[in-house]
Amino acid sequence: MKSFQHVSVPTIEGAISTLKDYKGKAKVIAGGTDILSVLKDRILPEYPQALINIKTLSGLDYIREDKDGLKIGALARLSTIADNPVVNNKYRALAKAAKTVANPQIRNMGTIGGNLAQDTRCWYYRYPHQLGGRIMCLRKGNGPCAAVKGDNRYHAIMEAKKCFAVCPSDTAVALVALEATVKIRGPQGERTVLVSAFYQPLGNDLKDNEILTEIQVPEPPASARQEYIKFALRKPVDFGIVSVAAVIKVTDGVCHESSIALGGVASAPLRATAAEQAAKGKVINETTANSAAEASVAGARPLSKNSYKVEIVKTLVKRVLLSGDSE
Amino acid sequence: MAKKYRFIGKPAPRKDAVEIVTGHAKFVGDIKQHGLLWGKVLRSPHPHANIKNIDTSKAARLPGVRAVLTHHDVPKWKAGVPPHLPMLDSKVRFVGDAVALVAAETEEIAAEACNLIDVEYEQLPAVYDVEEAIKPDAPQLYEQFPGNILPRGLPFFGPELLQEVIMGDVDQGFQEAEIISEGTYAFENIPNPLPYEPPGAIASWDGPDTLNVWVSGQGAYLDRLSVYYTLGRKIKVNAYGGPCGGSYGSKGMSLPVVLYSAILARVTGRPVRVCLSKEEHLNTFALRLGSRIHGRVGMKKDGTITAISGDWLINTGYYSSATQGMVAVGCGEVQLALRCNNWDLRPKVICTNRCASGIVRGFGGQELKCALLPIVTEAMEKLDIDPFEFFKKNYIRPGDGYYWRDSNWYVYRGAEYSKAMDKGAEAFRWSKKWRGWLKPTSVDGSKRRGVGVGVHGNGDTGEDTSEAYVRLDPDGTATIYSSICEHGTGQRSCLCKMVAEVLQLPLEHINITDSDTRISPYEFGPAGSRGTYAIGSAAIAAAEDAKQKLFALSAHALNAKPEDLETEDGMLFIRGNPENRIQWRRGMGVDSTVLGFGRFEADFTLPNFMMTFVEVEVDTETGKVDLLRVVSATDVGQIIDPYMLENQLNGCLGSAGIDSALIEESVLDTNTGRLLTANMVDYKWRTFAELPEMQNVILETPFPSHRFGAIGIGEIATAPGPSAVLMAVSNAIGTRLHSYPITPDKVLAALGKIRGGDEK
């Protein structure tokens, strides 16, 4: 890797003021599993002057529950979350999503904050600089999206306009279904954002000098079914091609309320509100599931090589509705 | 009646096992040398361009940089068949082509120096598709190869390389056919064999005329010779091999990497290592051949093949390291599996603007079978012939002949393989699972299962020359002198077992030298499954020669004739009287040694055989295919080591084998010429969590090879699988698929659920 200034910080305030000192030319490192790969492959046109190590922040790796629900410190490791009894008991969609991330070593290292804030896996965006130079695009400052006319099998099928990269995070999809928020700290103080609003067409909502500090998950109804289904060519290692998370409240076979989130379809995990509507008040059966599945992709506009994702979204939506709360 | 052996056929720990499990095995990247520099390659951003200008001044000024070389600075060393690829050229031919070389004190400095080189390119149009590349107005990669077609021949394989299969009368054959199938199939996903350890080499010079190279490869001699010839036969080349972190053929030829380190070492006067990064390995080293066939097959109702014709279009990427040889072997192999009197199969080796295809396990045969067998199966389908029965009927039998790579006609003199086929089918329960063409074995909701079978064989089990010494020491130990590297097959340990058996010495008393061309005699290296028969024969002969010399020296000490002596555990005795024994040293002298020599000359008459049965499950709602079960059936004559053999057969999944039908592909973006699968997340490989059930059915019918009656098999473990998977998926979903890998989009398209997908 090319050199950078390495700075370890003791507190959130220290992290923010150090970020300020570098005027947008610093990057945060926590678990390191994404950022080091970004730096090694030099995929970004601007190389950071400094890496701000926030692993040294003490006490930001908590997982605790209070009356409002679950609070997870941004530095909590994915493996800790996946093994946590409370998460496995009440926030199962999140536990399931965390268990599907990459491989066991990555889960031992990677943090929930990093999983949410990681950079996209678009293979044009990630093309390593050492093999003839990085591929520029709008997400890197300027340039057309090479995926539109290229191999877009893993790209967005919904909502995308200028950038067709998708959000790679597994936990984000579960957290959108769980209607979670993230707490962000910056020089101006603290703000909270719904996970569903955290992602933007070209990245995420974190501004320069801000860091993600906490994930807050409201307690879902105890009776609700929770699911996370990830479709990938391989169960381990791979990022999802499509994933669906759902929290579904069913009484006597009737769907009272549901929250369904789609991953791998857009730059953010999307709530499948039309599908939720289609299921609401209906008896959960094949017919309901099919109409919800169709509704979930009503807005899809696939590219040249990814219309298969539309079918897979439908299948997964149908399956989350029809499945029991599998372990 | 099975022979009773002391070592052969019984599992024994690998000789290098402790080094491997303790991390002490020294791979090339682990070697430290005093003053070792890091070599790096600046790579082209364009698929095809002329270099107008290169400015290396900034890079050269960077502290810690010891050399920056461009095409202006390097000798005209050329790699390829025929030699056509300059080490560095004024032209680049694929994204990732070498533009400049840097040697520096640290990896970081070398990488930074590459970034400081300014290059001005004149871009040229690029071509990726074989049929586009041979059109009259296509961009031309090499002046000397008009039409982008490479000339025939690979001198190393003899003057008359087999470059087509033409025999009999195909017109007559098609007239005799009761059905003719015709079509185009392609195996063009260019999967990467991707050995774990990336290709790498260290070079250093002893004065101006002696080059030393340490290479991650299969056998040091091949590295020595390829460098020696490339450097114009004027430089003495010593090659050293060590443990090799996988090769599957691909590191049989690491020539560009070795040349980079050699020239950088020459210029800097320091040892230089060039070890590719995994990204470079994925995108710039060696892929499988692209293989496309427009073919025609005539068949009778009884499964007799009356004629096979076709144009076989082979995409070798931007250069050929040995492609013509792979075509030769592929053409030989196809005759082993498809008994037919009338052939007109015409290959063309075509270069295009992408990463080169290179040597990969299966060596042309897998690529040919993957494209040709589906056309053959279309004829079977029309005649409702069971593919297992068909392959059984048409696989070579003792007494059948075939043209092999040197264009000579050979007659098979090995075992009848139908027994192994039957045992395999029985283990797989083929007759229960086979429901007819395009019919699933079972259906459960959206999940449909299907089965397929494929076959392959290779006549290279006795290819090329091997030589070995075996030295006996007075303390009752023996040393094998051979330059083969341990690249995973366990061959070095198997040689020790064979020699232990000949000399009746405990395995711990047998050693094998490091791979070093200074001390070992000539050895082609472990390739083409030749380790067991060819290399084994040389070692056995050397051990036998040493033993006879020992007996001659020792006869007087026992008052006997040499031919009456026997040896066991370093002791000598007269046959029938083992109680009265003397130590070796009494015969050979307390400090002296005995040296035996063995030599093996090529024999192409013992092709091996592999039949692969697969069962898949297709999720028709997502298009995902899961491989549930693999049964590999073969006959190896005699097992040398059961664990090592099982390991080799299990290897059918990896190294761009069966999984190249399911998940493996290098994705080429034809707008930019870039391979998008430049990391090990996007390049897909089999994980521990998703292993199919694996069963190997291994028969031991003695072969007329060497005294243990064994032949090798590892080369062909992968080859029959991909086309079997294509068959299985087609059967599961009731419609044919035409290309690899069978990704969800292709399945959903074949099912009519989406448009596009599996294009013919």
Add this chain to the structure above:
Amino acid sequence: MPQNKGVENDIPRIKATLPKIITESGSVIEKEFIELTVNGEAYELRIGNRHGEVDPVHTLAHTLRETLNLTGTKIGCDNGACGACTVIIDGKAVLSCLMLTVECDGKSITTIEGLADPITGALDPIQQSFVDHTAFQCGYCTPGIIMSTKALLHKNQSPTEQEVKESLSGHYCRCISHYHVIEAVMDVVERGR
């Protein structure tokens, strides 16, 4: 003609940027050394880019291999996708290619070289089982797989076969020695019961 240059004077003097630690009080400490314990042995390593020093950009895998010459830890993809570089820190299997050495200050690390008994050379039971089952072919994946297995059996002495497969799911093995690896690991598990 090659010119033989001396090698001793050649390491360039580029000033390494020393890692900074900001304290609670806001003061800045520049680290000149870091401490690592590897396989029970303590190392104090100077920050810098000369031979034997740790540059802040160095990964732990690089430091182990190049600075401490512990080359049993392999680098495969250098990007966290293959498991070759797996070592154990705090009882957990982690990827040393995705950790900066400067962030491992004060850590205790176990590598493949640390499993066998340093005095007698006796192999760890996992290593012995890999030998007995020939649970490798080329052997490049073996150190990483053994380290993950070690971490797994430390946490769970009697994992099921499925759990073994899942905990090794981040390990690339191109030769396909998976089946023998699982046999070897399950054999250790059985013996431990």
